[in-house]
Amino acid sequence: MVGKEISNEKPILADEDIKKLIRFKLEKKIAQLPYGFWRCEKGKEHSKVAIRYLVEEHLNLKLDDVPKYISAKTFHEAGLFRILVEFFDSSYFKALDYAYPGQFKPWQFSKGMTGIWDGEIGVKRSLEAINYIIKRLNVAEDDIPKKITYQVFKDFSLGGMLQMLYNSSPYQAINALYPNKFKPWEFSVKNFWKNVDIKTAQEATKWLVEEKLKLTAEKLIKVRRKHFLEFNLGQMLKKFYQNSHLTALEDVYEY
8 A cells, every 4th residue: 555645845824823923033932933934835925924014013113104114124133134135135125015015115215225216217216206206295287396395305315316316406306307397497496596697587587478477578568576576586687687677678578
């Protein structure tokens, strides 16, 4: 009689059993997880349960707080760094993205995220980040120049990206996302008018009259100084036109 073949397959663990083992590991009630816990057919799925248990139950974090408190060090201190090496190229962000698909963006994390702005992929990712800011703040398109400032990029931990890819210029960043949609003088850029010539002032004056106020040369009498101030052209008047909107109009239209 032929004896029964002995199976080498390990029993499939239920999620609750996995959580219990992870809890025992995190609470140091066991020194090691069972042999083959990670290196089995369901090893990566085990890692998802472990990551979610670490975040939600062991650390008791809300998902909005994860980028502030989770790093590679978190996994190392919890004795779970091996899963980063085993399944996620040593990237804690890839691990979190596997456990919470699409929930987080790499730029939300300040630690250990070097190289995310490199190359064409980095530029593409930066556009996604800029768009993310605008949508997160619920900024209407026409309000972008006034509301998307350098400080906003810093508040979203994107000051480094702005410096690396866009010369620290919110205008350059927004122009990359919305090509030629806005003019640089619409943004609150310190010393902008100190670094340009009279031709830029003439262009801005014409832009104000024809594009924003929708007026023809015959109706320039309707243009007031308040219009220049409303569209962020007060410093331009001060530098080039002795604070006189009439002088600006005369320069462009021989008014």
